[in-house]
Amino acid sequence: MNGLFGDISRRDFMKYCATTAAVLGLSEMELVSKVSEALAASSSKAPVVWLEGQDCAGCTISLAGALNPPVSSIILDKLSIRYHETIMASAGYLAEAVYEDTVKAGGHVLCVEGSIPTADDRFCMIGGRPFREMVKESAEKAAVIIAVGACAAYGGIPAAGPTKSVGIGKIVKDKPIINLPTCPVHCDHLVGSILYFLATKSAPPLDKIGRPKLYFDELVHDNCRRRSYFDDGLFLTDWNDPKQKNWCLYEKGCKGPDTYADCPVRRWNDGQNFCIDCGAGCMGCAEPDFYDGMSPLYTAESERSRNIMARKEAGLIPPKEKA
Amino acid sequence: MGKKITIDPVTRIEGHLAITVELENGKVKDAWSSGTMARGFEALLQGRDPRDAPFVTSRFCGVCYSVHQMASIRALDEAFGANVPWGGMLLRNLAMGAEYVYDHILHFYHLSALDYIDIMAVAAYKGRDKSLNALKEKVVGLVKSKDVFPLTPRYKPDEFSVTDPDMVTSAVKHYIDALAIQAKARNMGAIFGGRQPHYQSLVVGGCTQYPDINMVAKYRTMLDEMAQFVNEVYIPDVLAFGTGPLFPLAKMGLGGGHYNYMSYGALELDKDGKDQVFPAGVIKNLDPGNIKVEGFKPDKITESVKHGWYKENKPVHPYNGEQVFDLDKEGAYSFIKAPRYDGEPMEVGPLARMLIAGNPDLLGLIEKGAKPGVVARHAARAIETKLIIDACYKWCDELLSEMTKPGFKIHDTAHYEPPKEGEGVGFYEAPRGSLGHWVKIKDRKIENYQCVVPSTWNASPRCENKYRGQYEESLIGAPVPDPDNPINVVRIIRSFDPCLACAIHLIDPQTNELKDFIVE
Numbered sequence: 001m002n003g004l005f006g007d008i009s010r011r012d013f014m015k016y017c018a019t020t021a022a023v024l025g026l027s028e029m030e031l032v033s034k035v036s037e038a039l040a041a042s043s044s045k046a047p048v049v050w051l052e053g054q055d056c057a058g059c060t061i062s063l064a065g066a067l068n069p070p071v072s073s074i075i076l077d078k079l080s081i082r083y084h085e086t087i088m089a090s091a092g093y094l095a096e097a098v099y100e101d102t103v104k105a106g107g108h109v110l111c112v113e114g115s116i117p118t119a120d121d122r123f124c125m126i127g128g129r130p131f132r133e134m135v136k137e138s139a140e141k142a143a144v145i146i147a148v149g150a151c152a153a154y155g156g157i158p159a160a161g162p163t164k165s166v167g168i169g170k171i172v173k174d175k176p177i178i179n180l181p182t183c184p185v186h187c188d189h190l191v192g193s194i195l196y197f198l199a200t201k202s203a204p205p206l207d208k209i210g211r212p213k214l215y216f217d218e219l220v221h222d223n224c225r226r227r228s229y230f231d232d233g234l235f236l237t238d239w240n241d242p243k244q245k246n247w248c249l250y251e252k253g254c255k256g257p258d259t260y261a262d263c264p265v266r267r268w269n270d271g272q273n274f275c276i277d278c279g280a281g282c283m284g285c286a287e288p289d290f291y292d293g294m295s296p297l298y299t300a301e302s303e304r305s306r307n308i309m310a311r312k313e314a315g316l317i318p319p320k321e322k323a
Numbered sequence: 324m325g326k327k328i329t330i331d332p333v334t335r336i337e338g339h340l341a342i343t344v345e346l347e348n349g350k351v352k353d354a355w356s357s358g359t360m361a362r363g364f365e366a367l368l369q370g371r372d373p374r375d376a377p378f379v380t381s382r383f384c385g386v387c388y389s390v391h392q393m394a395s396i397r398a399l400d401e402a403f404g405a406n407v408p409w410g411g412m413l414l415r416n417l418a419m420g421a422e423y424v425y426d427h428i429l430h431f432y433h434l435s436a437l438d439y440i441d442i443m444a445v446a447a448y449k450g451r452d453k454s455l456n457a458l459k460e461k462v463v464g465l466v467k468s469k470d471v472f473p474l475t476p477r478y479k480p481d482e483f484s485v486t487d488p489d490m491v492t493s494a495v496k497h498y499i500d501a502l503a504i505q506a507k508a509r510n511m512g513a514i515f516g517g518r519q520p521h522y523q524s525l526v527v528g529g530c531t532q533y534p535d536i537n538m539v540a541k542y543r544t545m546l547d548e549m550a551q552f553v554n555e556v557y558i559p560d561v562l563a564f565g566t567g568p569l570f571p572l573a574k575m576g577l578g579g580g581h582y583n584y585m586s587y588g589a590l591e592l593d594k595d596g597k598d599q600v601f602p603a604g605v606i607k608n609l610d611p612g613n614i615k616v617e618g619f620k621p622d623k624i625t626e627s628v629k630h631g632w633y634k635e636n637k638p639v640h641p642y643n644g645e646q647v648f649d650l651d652k653e654g655a656y657s658f659i660k661a662p663r664y665d666g667e668p669m670e671v672g673p674l675a676r677m678l679i680a681g682n683p684d685l686l687g688l689i690e691k692g693a694k695p696g697v698v699a700r701h702a703a704r705a706i707e708t709k710l711i712i713d714a715c716y717k718w719c720d721e722l723l724s725e726m727t728k729p730g731f732k733i734h735d736t737a738h739y740e741p742p743k744e745g746e747g748v749g750f751y752e753a754p755r756g757s758l759g760h761w762v763k764i765k766d767r768k769i770e771n772y773q774c775v776v777p778s779t780w781n782a783s784p785r786c787e788n789k790y791r792g793q794y795e796e797s798l799i800g801a802p803v804p805d806p807d808n809p810i811n812v813v814r815i816i817r818s819f820d821p822c823l824a825c826a827i828h829l830i831d832p833q834t835n836e837l838k839d840f841i842v843e
Binding site for chain 1: 341363367372375378379382384386388433461470477478503507509510517518519520523524532731
């Protein structure tokens with residue numbers, strides 16, 4: 001079989017043959033002449049390489065929650081998902097081959113989910129290679145780079161652990177990166193950033209730490225519906241007490257006064273609910289020092305929380321004007 | 324020695340997994356399963372406020388996040404001495420029910436189905452259904468534009484692949500419909516969980532979401548849509564495939580394994596937990612005609628490190644587990660440890676649960692000639708999705724009646740502060756199997772944290788007595804006529820719904836010592 005195809009490798013053949021022969025009703029011989037054509041042709045859809053490093057796939061699952069537009073239209077109509085370990089049909093060498101081709105050709109949207117270990121490459125190996133190398137090589141010719149979720153943006157929870165993990169900004173230093181922290185990524189933030197890129201061929205305006213201003217320009221605290229209770233010093237202490245159910249969650253560890261994100265106005269899961277509305281407080285997952293800088297999470301016993309209260313008492317977090 | 328092939332990465336799973344198989348005469352002769360990523364979460368928890376543990380361990384896995392929260396919270400409940408009020412348990416169960424529904428549907432349609440259908444058969448659809456014709460046009464359009472990612476490239480369909488255009492086209496349509504359904508199932512969970520992935524409202528002692536009647540009504544309405552999809556689409560699809568074109572795979576018992584099964588039991592249907600959706604139990608060396616279920620005894624769990632990259636040690640109970648790294652150890656090939664029950668490897672997950680529960684629908688399938696393996700695993704998953712939905716209706720009713728009682732409680736406020744010392748275990752059933760978290764608390768902080776997760780049970784390497792892990796054993800004898808197209812291997816592995824990120828324990832290449840990782 002190899003001899004028939006000259007310089008076209010077996011895997012290239014399989015890649016195109018599988019998709020075209022059955023549908024176009026071509027014989028294998030006819031197909032051979034079409035293969036090189038196919039290799040040269042590129043689709044009008046933006047090619048996407050989505051890498052998963054030290055991740056939990058939560059950001060992928062979050063993206064799969066997109067309903068408007070639905071994720072099916074995003075992955076089939078708007079984008080050409082070339083490599084994404086959790087959703088692609090292929091595995092093993094077939095998967096690796098598409099990855100190599102796409103990265104070599106360049107011009108792709110690079111999404112990275114998960115952090116990168118710096119203590120030792122062996123903490124994250126894919127296809128027998130260090131994940132760190134994959135990030136570097138796939139970033140080289142990428143049209144745009146998106147750090148999907150807190151881990152890829154700033155290291156997230158693994159940054160607090162023994163693998164000494166970092167976000168991609170510490171590995172890829174010569175290119176702008178769209179950081180979309182929160183743990184997991186909010187599907188609107190991701191879909192919106194991709195749509196913005198497709199429309200303008202550029203990244204949306206970013207803040208000093210690479211987050212789109214569109215989503216990360218305001219403090220959670222300033223849009224919180226519990227804000228007046230914070231200003232009045234009424235803090236929830238008992239989740240069973242219906243009287244307290246709308247009170248401020250400071251005592252339960254809320255880090256909203258230190259966190260820039262649009263969760264209170266955008267909410268999560270198609271507007272269903274979000275952390276502060278369910279009575280649990282904001283854990284600061286949109287900030288670069290999450291998780292270590294926010295821990296402990298479910299109590300005000302952290303240095304962070306004490307600092308918030310000290311600022312309130314010093315008048316540095318003035319009451320929001322009441323209507 | 325036969326030809327060895329390695330599939331790395333194994334895709335459409337959560338986490339990073341490599342599978343190596345040795346082939347002889349077109350069949351798998353031997354197999355090795357290897358986990359290839361570690362983050363060290365258990366070590367980073369040491370010295371932390373115990374109440375962080377459910378939040379952090381949720382990030383073990385973004386697919387089955389909530390089950391880690393639940394196992395963690397149950398371990399904390401025990402260590403803190405918390406008595407979770409029935410109201411709090413109901414809220415937890417409603418959040419968990421949504422997790423199961425989404426997870427099972429996602430696994431079948433989006434992570435597994437592509438292994439069984441020849442998606443290009445859509446182009447041959449000749450029926451008159453408008454939506455199916457629209458789908459055909461779409462797929463043909465993708466092919467003509469030479470861009471069928473991510474649906475191709477793929478392993479070539481084999482003689483077991485479903486090629487009937489009507490069946491395939493409707494399956495692909497359901498793949499797309501199911502994308503919306505699984506998203507909606509998670510939105511349903513967010514009503515009581517706060518948001519997802521990674522619920523925020525589950526805490527030691529109960530739940531933080533004070534419910535009102537509108538939330539319950541909304542949940543029920545969304546549940547109706549789930550029930551309709553499961554009853555009218557998911558279960559019929561699994562039956563149509565499993566008893567139709569895939570029945571040869573079922574009859575040959577592809578992916579069988581050791582025929583040992585275990586369930587810790589989970590999802591209380593009453594206050595005392597006497598009645599559970601999933602009963603606990605153990606089956607050794609299954610005889611389908613005469614199923615004997617013995618009681619589950621936690622003390623019988625041990626973990627072997629014989630073939631893991633850890634310093635040689637005899638198998639110990641997870642409470643006493645230590646992890647001293649040895650990357651150069653001869654015979655080691657995985658970051659995953661090898662848990663055993665009574666010294667034997669166990670399969671955990673839907674098939675185990677439905678066998679242990681003696682579910683009549685599953686037993687009916689076995690009576691018809693299906694052997695426990697890939698097809699039975701998919702069937703068991705669909706069957707239990709319906710059981711969960713039925714339970715969710717019950718929990719809604721219970722919650723409504725509980726909410727209207729005076730003194731309704733969702734949380735044990737008296738036991739929210741960490742104890743000076745304590746220990747606890749949290750057993751739970753995750754969608755993909757039995758999950759346990761063990762916590763030791765000292766000076767109000769976490770002293771030690773250990774997990775034995777479903778994919779550790781299923782994906783484990785060999786142990787002292789040479790028993791292969793369940794993945795490995797289930798691969799033995801699988802037909803792989805073309806080494807470049809090991810489609811049966813990925814069918815088998817994916818039928819377990821692997822979730823590898825959480826199955827990896829911690830190592831340290833510098834010092835070889837786990838205890839050096841205590842966060843200062």
